[in-house]
Amino acid sequence: MLDKKIADLINDQINKELYSGYLYLEFANYCEEQGLDGFANWYEIQAKEERDHAVIMRRYLLDNGYRVTLEAIQKPEATLTCPMDVFKAGAKHERYVTSLINNIYSEAFSLKDFKTMQFLDWFIKEQVEEEKNAEDLVKKMELFGNDSKSLYLLNQELGTRTYVPTPMLKGE
Ligand code: FEO
Secondary structure, eight states: OOOHHHHHHHHHHHHHHHHHHHHHHHHHHHHHHTTOHHHHHHHHHHHHHHHHHHHHHHHHHHHTTOOOOOOOOOOOOOOOSSHHHHHHHHHHHHHHHHHHHHHHHHHHHHTTOHHHHHHHHHHHHHHHHHHHHHHHHHHHHHHHTTSHHHHHHHHHHHTTOOOOOOGGGTTO
16 A cells, blocks of 8 residues: 555646646647647647656556545646747746656655655656756747747647657556
8 A cells, every 4th residue: 555645645746747738738729829830739749748647647546546536627827928938838847847756756765665666767757858858949949939930940840749658558
């Protein structure tokens, strides 16, 4: 059995991951409105990955005999006035998610919950990638965002992203 504190933290993280997906759909909506369909595609796929994260955590709790409680998902709060706002908000959000995962890991470590530490290893690595991807978008936008031709090409590049379910899903 999992320690209740760890189980509750992971249960809460399920909600946070679903919220992340909701936030990224909001970003996709904004990008679509701006005519940036490639940017929208990138965030739609990001939203799918966030749902995957929630599903993986749900499965971990269920497999460990914990009754999952799904809470209401908060309305996405983001003030977006230009595409750069989207990328900066995305990078900030991923740093926040990293801090949440680190906090759960820290609790698992203090409780000598090696099983949960091993489970979270994947998320620790994933957050390195998530933060890097988000920061890369900010950098690319800084370099190319003010030139319409470059922005067009960046939009095309982001439009090529495809969804790949993570192997951690195990057929969920
Ligand atoms: Fe589930 Fe973007 O971290």
